[in-house]
Amino acid sequence: GRLQRLRPDMAPPLASPAVIAKAALVVIGYAVAVTAIYLRFTQLQGGNSPPALAMFAVVTATTVLSNGPISLNGLGLREQLHASLLAPLGIAPEIAVAISLLLYGHLLVASLVGLGFWLRAPVPANVEDLS
Numbered sequence: 739g740r741l742q743r744l745r746p747d748m749a750p751p752l753a754s755p756a757v758i759a760k761a762a763l764v765v766i767g768y769a770v771a772v773t774a775i776y777l778r779f780t781q782l783q784g785g786n787s788p789p790a791l792a793m794f795a796v797v798t799a800t801t802v803l804s805n806g807p808i809s810l811n812g813l814g815l816r817e818q819l820h821a822s823l824l825a826p827l828g829i830a831p832e833i834a835v836a837i838s839l840l841l842y843g844h845l846l847v848a849s850l851v852g853l854g855f856w857l858r859a860p861v862p863a864n865v866e867d868l869s
Contacts, residue, residue, distance in 0.1 A: 773797045776837055780829055783836070788827035796823045800838075816842065 751757045773794045781787050800819045804812035820838040821831045 769794060769798050769801065772801075772841065775840075779837055779840065780833060783833050786828045788824075788829065792827055796820075796827070799823060811845075813842075 773790060776793050776797060777787055777790060800816065800823060803819055804816040806815075809815045817835050817838045820834040824834040824837070825831065
C-alpha cells in the first residue's frame with residue numbers, strides 16, 4: 739500500500755527528460771571516476787595500465803553484474819568478476835581482488851555516511867505508525 743501511494747508522487751519527475759538525463763550523467767560520472775581510480779591503482783601496483791575504454795567496460799560490467807540477487811551485497815561475486823574480467827587486460831588476480839576490496843570499502847563508507855544522514859533526518863508529520 740505504501741509503495742502504491744509513492745507511485746503517483748514519482749510519476750511527474752520520472753516523466754521529465756531532464757531528471758533522467760541528470761541521473762544518467764551522475765551514473766556515467768561515477769563510472770568514469772571509478773575507472774580513473776582503477777587505472778591509477780594498477781599503475782601504482784607496478785602492473786601494466788590497460789586502455790581506459792577497456793577498464794571502463796570492466797567497471798560498468800562489474801557494477802551491473804554484481805548487483806544481481808546472487809550473493810549478499812555482491813560479496814565474493816564482485817571479487818570473482820574483477821579477477822575474471824581484468825585477467826585478459828593483463829592484471830594479476832591479486833591486484834584485481836585488491837581493486838575489488840577497495841571498491842567494497844568505498845561502498846561501506848558511503849553507506850555509513852548515508853545511514854548517518856538517514857538517522858538524523860526529521861520524521862515527516864504524515865508518516866503513519868508502522869506498528
